[in-house]
Amino acid sequence: MDMRAYVLKKAQEAKEGARAVAKASSEQKNNALIKMAGAIRKKAKELQAENNKDLAEAKKKGLSGAMLDRLTLTEKRIDEMAQGLIEIAALPDPVGEITGMWQRPNGMSVGRMRVPLGVIGIIYESRPNVTADATALCLKAGNSVILRGGSEAVHSNKAIVKILRDVAAKEGINEGVITFIDNTDRQAIMEMLKLEGLIDVVIPRGGEGLIRAVTENSRIPVLKHYKGVCHVFVDRDADLHMAEEICFNAKVQRPGTCNAMETMLVDEKVAAEFLPPMIKRFKKAKVLLKGCPATRKMDKSLEAANEEDFYKEYVDLILNVKVVRDMDEAMDHIAKYSSAHTEAIVTKDYGRAMRFLREVDSASVHVNASTRFSDGFQYGLGAEMGISTDKLHARGPMGLEELTCTKFIVLGNGQVRT
Amino acid sequence: MDMRAYVLKKAQEAKEGARAVAKASSEQKNNALIKMAGAIRKKAKELQAENNKDLAEAKKKGLSGAMLDRLTLTEKRIDEMAQGLIEIAALPDPVGEITGMWQRPNGMSVGRMRVPLGVIGIIYESRPNVTADATALCLKAGNSVILRGGSEAVHSNKAIVKILRDVAAKEGINEGVITFIDNTDRQAIMEMLKLEGLIDVVIPRGGEGLIRAVTENSRIPVLKHYKGVCHVFVDRDADLHMAEEICFNAKVQRPGTCNAMETMLVDEKVAAEFLPPMIKRFKKAKVLLKGCPATRKMDKSLEAANEEDFYKEYVDLILNVKVVRDMDEAMDHIAKYSSAHTEAIVTKDYGRAMRFLREVDSASVHVNASTRFSDGFQYGLGAEMGISTDKLHARGPMGLEELTCTKFIVLGNGQVRT
Numbered sequence: 001m002d003m004r005a006y007v008l009k010k011a012q013e014a015k016e017g018a019r020a021v022a023k024a025s026s027e028q029k030n031n032a033l034i035k036m037a038g039a040i041r042k043k044a045k046e047l048q049a050e051n052n053k054d055l056a057e058a059k060k061k062g063l064s065g066a067m068l069d070r071l072t073l074t075e076k077r078i079d080e081m082a083q084g085l086i087e088i089a090a091l092p093d094p095v096g097e098i099t100g101m102w103q104r105p106n107g108m109s110v111g112r113m114r115v116p117l118g119v120i121g122i123i124y125e126s127r128p129n130v131t132a133d134a135t136a137l138c139l140k141a142g143n144s145v146i147l148r149g150g151s152e153a154v155h156s157n158k159a160i161v162k163i164l165r166d167v168a169a170k171e172g173i174n175e176g177v178i179t180f181i182d183n184t185d186r187q188a189i190m191e192m193l194k195l196e197g198l199i200d201v202v203i204p205r206g207g208e209g210l211i212r213a214v215t216e217n218s219r220i221p222v223l224k225h226y227k228g229v230c231h232v233f234v235d236r237d238a239d240l241h242m243a244e245e246i247c248f249n250a251k252v253q254r255p256g257t258c259n260a261m262e263t264m265l266v267d268e269k270v271a272a273e274f275l276p277p278m279i280k281r282f283k284k285a286k287v288l289l290k291g292c293p294a295t296r297k298m299d300k301s302l303e304a305a306n307e308e309d310f311y312k313e314y315v316d317l318i319l320n321v322k323v324v325r326d327m328d329e330a331m332d333h334i335a336k337y338s339s340a341h342t343e344a345i346v347t348k349d350y351g352r353a354m355r356f357l358r359e360v361d362s363a364s365v366h367v368n369a370s371t372r373f374s375d376g377f378q379y380g381l382g383a384e385m386g387i388s389t390d391k392l393h394a395r396g397p398m399g400l401e402e403l404t405c406t407k408f409i410v411l412g413n414g415q416v417r418t
Numbered sequence: 419m420d421m422r423a424y425v426l427k428k429a430q431e432a433k434e435g436a437r438a439v440a441k442a443s444s445e446q447k448n449n450a451l452i453k454m455a456g457a458i459r460k461k462a463k464e465l466q467a468e469n470n471k472d473l474a475e476a477k478k479k480g481l482s483g484a485m486l487d488r489l490t491l492t493e494k495r496i497d498e499m500a501q502g503l504i505e506i507a508a509l510p511d512p513v514g515e516i517t518g519m520w521q522r523p524n525g526m527s528v529g530r531m532r533v534p535l536g537v538i539g540i541i542y543e544s545r546p547n548v549t550a551d552a553t554a555l556c557l558k559a560g561n562s563v564i565l566r567g568g569s570e571a572v573h574s575n576k577a578i579v580k581i582l583r584d585v586a587a588k589e590g591i592n593e594g595v596i597t598f599i600d601n602t603d604r605q606a607i608m609e610m611l612k613l614e615g616l617i618d619v620v621i622p623r624g625g626e627g628l629i630r631a632v633t634e635n636s637r638i639p640v641l642k643h644y645k646g647v648c649h650v651f652v653d654r655d656a657d658l659h660m661a662e663e664i665c666f667n668a669k670v671q672r673p674g675t676c677n678a679m680e681t682m683l684v685d686e687k688v689a690a691e692f693l694p695p696m697i698k699r700f701k702k703a704k705v706l707l708k709g710c711p712a713t714r715k716m717d718k719s720l721e722a723a724n725e726e727d728f729y730k731e732y733v734d735l736i737l738n739v740k741v742v743r744d745m746d747e748a749m750d751h752i753a754k755y756s757s758a759h760t761e762a763i764v765t766k767d768y769g770r771a772m773r774f775l776r777e778v779d780s781a782s783v784h785v786n787a788s789t790r791f792s793d794g795f796q797y798g799l800g801a802e803m804g805i806s807t808d809k810l811h812a813r814g815p816m817g818l819e820e821l822t823c824t825k826f827i828v829l830g831n832g833q834v835r836t
Contacts (some may be wrong), residue, residue, distance in 0.1 A: 246832065
C-alpha cells in the first residue's frame with residue numbers, strides 16, 4: 001500500500017474511534033484508563049524488552065546521553081506512567097458540561113455544551129511515556145488519537161499502544177480510539193497534515209524544527225509551543241527581598257524548563273541597591289550573566305548581552321540582565337523580545353501591577369510570583385497536555401478543557417423564525 | 419515597492435495599531451464607533467459616488483444582477499451601516515473580563531483574563547458594508563484589522579476605510595487599527611497568509627473557492643465557514659403539526675441562507691401520516707422536492723435524490739426528503755452528509771431529544787426549533803462576525819467573544835516554586 005493510502009486508512013480508523021469514544025460514558029472511559037494502568041504495570045518487563053531494542057539502536061546511532069536518558073523506560077518510569085493514567089481517570093469529565101444557558105425573548109433556551117474535538121493528531125519525539133499520557137488525556141476528553149512518535153522510540157511506542165488498544169477493545173471502546181502510525185518516514189507526517197476533515201487538530205511536541213515543519217505544512221489547525229523566553233521585571237517599588245527570591249527561583253530552580261527566566265529587567269531607580277547582591281547570589285549558583293551597559297558598569301566582570309542574546313531561550317544557567325528606565329521600557333522590551341510565554345512583575349505598586357497584568361500580551365502574566373508556576377499542574381488544571389504559545393483556542397497551559405470545544409444547543413417548543 | 423514588502427509594511431502598521439487599540443478604554447472605543455457612524459452618514463453622497471465607480475466597472479464586466487445588487491450602496495444601506503456601528507458601540511466590552519479565578523494551596527490566585535487577539539486579517543468579496551461591520555467588531559474587541567476586499571468593490575471599500583481611519587486618528591487611536599490592502603492582485607492575499615507572527619488570525623468571507631484557497635495556503639490560523647448542509651429529523655414521537663411548521667420554516671422562510679434545511683429526514687413510523695400534507699405544502703410553495711425510494715413510493719411525481727444531492731447546499735427552494743428506519747439511521751446520515759453546521763430534531767420523546775443533542779456533532783443542535791435560528795443575533799450574542807464550521811476556538815455563530823482570547827493571570831505575594 002502506498003504511503004498516502006496507508007495514512008488515510010489509519011485516519012479513517014481514528015475517525016471511527018472518535019465517534020465511538022464520544023458516546024462513551026465517563027464510567028466507561030475511567031474504567032478503561034484504570035485497566036490500562038493495570039495492564040502497563042503487569043507488562044512492565046515486556047515493555048522494557050521492547051525499550052531495550054530502541055536503546056540498542058540509539059546507542060548504535062551514537063545518540064547523546066541526555067537523549068538516551070529521555071528514551072529509557074525504567075521500572076520507576078513505567079510505574080509513573082501507569083499512575084498518570086489513574087490520576088487522569090480521577091479528574092472530572094469535561095464532556096457534556098453546559099458552560100452557559102440563557103433564554104431568548106421567544107422562549108427558546110440557547111446554551112453551549114462542551115463536546116470532544118474528534119480526532120487529535122499527536123506528532124512527537126523521543127520520550128515514549130508521551131504515548132500513554134497524551135492518549136489518556138485525549139481519551140478522557142472523548143477524543144481519539146492518531147499518534148506518530150519518533151523513529152528512535154518506535155518499538156517502545158508500539159508496545160505501549162498495543163497494551164492500550166487491547167484494553168480499549170476489551171472495554172467495548174473501538175480500537176481506532178488509539179491509532180498508531182508505525183511508518184517512521186517523515187512523509188507519513190506530511191500525509192497526515194493534509195487530512196483536514198478527518199483529523200481535527202494536530203499537536204506537535206518536540207523541538208522547534210519539528211514544530212515549524214508541522215505548522216508550515218499543515219492544513220489542519222495546530223496547537224503548538226514554540227519556546228519560552230520569559231522575563232521578570234523588578235519594579236522601582238518592588239520588595240527587593242521578594243524580588244531576589246523570585247528572580248533566583250525563576251532562573252535557578254530548574255533552568256532547563258520553558259518557564260524559566262531568560263532575561264531579568266530592573267528599574268534603574270533600584271538597580272544600584274538590588275543588583276550587586278543579586279549578581280553575587282547568581283554567581284555563587286554558577287549562573288553565567290550577560291549584562292547591558294549599565295549592568296556592566298556595576299560589575300565589569302560580566303559578559304556583554306548582545307541583541308541576539310535577548311531573543312535566546314537558553315534553557316541553561318545563563319541569564320541576561322538589563323536595566324530599564326521604567327516599566328514602559330520594560331514592557332517595550334518584552335513586546336519585542338519575548339516569546340509571549342510567561343512574564344512576571346515584582347512590585348508593591350497597585351497601579352503598575354494592574355497595568356502590567358493588562359498590557360503584557362503573553363500567555364501567562366504573574367504579579368509577585370515566580371515564572372516557574374506557569375504549568376498546568378501548578379495552576380490547578382489537574383493535567384497538562386503541553387503549553388500553547390498560540391492565541392487561538394488554547395493559550396498557556398492546556399488541560400482537559402482545551403481538548404474539547406463547545407457547540408450551541410437550543411431547546412425549543414416549536415419556535416419558527418418570522 | 420514589491421508585493422511582499424508592501425504587504426509586510428501594511429501588516430506592521432496593523433501590528434502597531436493593535437498595540438494601541440488593545441490599551442484603549444471602552445469609552446474611547448465606543449466614542450470612536452459613534453463618531454464613525456456620524457461620519458459615514460455625513461459622507462453618504464461621497465460614498466455613493468465612489469460606489470458608482472465600482473458599479474460602472476462591474477456592469478462593464480457583465481456581473482449578474484444579484485452581484486450588482488450586493489455591491490450597491492443605497493442611501494438606506496449606508497444608513498444601516500452607520501446604525502450597525504452604533505449598535506456595536508452599545509454592546510458590553512469583552513476585554514478585561516475575568517472568566518474565572520481560583521486560589522491555589524500556596525495562596526496565589528490563578529485566573530483567566532479576556533484579552534484581544536491582536537491583528538485580524540479579513541479577506542472578503544463583494545459587499546462593501548463588510549468593511550465597516552467587520553472593522554467595528556474587531557475594534558470593539560480591542561483588535562486591529564488588516565482588510566483585503568474584493569477588486570469589484572475597491573473604490574467603495576477605500577472610501578469607507580478613509581472615513582473610519584480619519585475618525586480613529588482624531589480620537590487618538592493609531593490609524594493602523596484599520597489597515598487596508600488596496601492591491602487587488604491575488605498575490606497580495608498569498609503574501610498576507612505567510613505573515614504568521616504579525617497577523618494572529620485570518621477570517622475569509624466569501625465563496626467556497628476563496629475559503630479553500632485561504633485555508634490551503636495559510637500559515638496563520640483561519641476561522642472559516644464552508645457551507646451549511648442542514649437537516650431536520652422528524653422523529654416517530656414528533657408533534658406532527660409542530661414538525662410541519664418547523665420544516666416549512668427551515669426550508670421556505672429564507673432558502674438562500676446557510677442555516678436553511680437542505681434535507682428532511684422522516685422516521686418511517688410517521689412517514690405515511692406526515693409526508694403527504696407536508697409534500698403538498700412544499701409543492702404549493704414551489705419547493706422542488708427530491709425523494710428517496712420510500713418517499714417516491716408515496717408520491718411518484720417526485721424526482722429521485724441521488725447520492726450527490728445529499729451533499730449539496732442548494733441555498734434555493736430545493737429539498738431532499740428521506741425516510742429513515744429510526745433516529746440512529748438519521749444520525750448516521752447526518753454524520754456522513756452534513757457540513758456540521760446546524761441540525762434539528764422534532765420530538766416529544768425526552769430520551770431521544772437528549773441523545774440527539776449530545777451525539778450530533780454539529781456546531782448547532784436544536785430540539786423543536788427551526789434551523790433558521792442558528793445566527794448570532796437570534797442566539798442573543800448581540801453581533802455576528804460570521805459562523806464558524808470549524809471546531810477550534812470558535813464553533814457556530816461568532817460574536818465579540820470569539821474575537822478575543824484569554825491569558826492566565828497570577829496574583830501572588832512572593833510565591834516561589836520548591
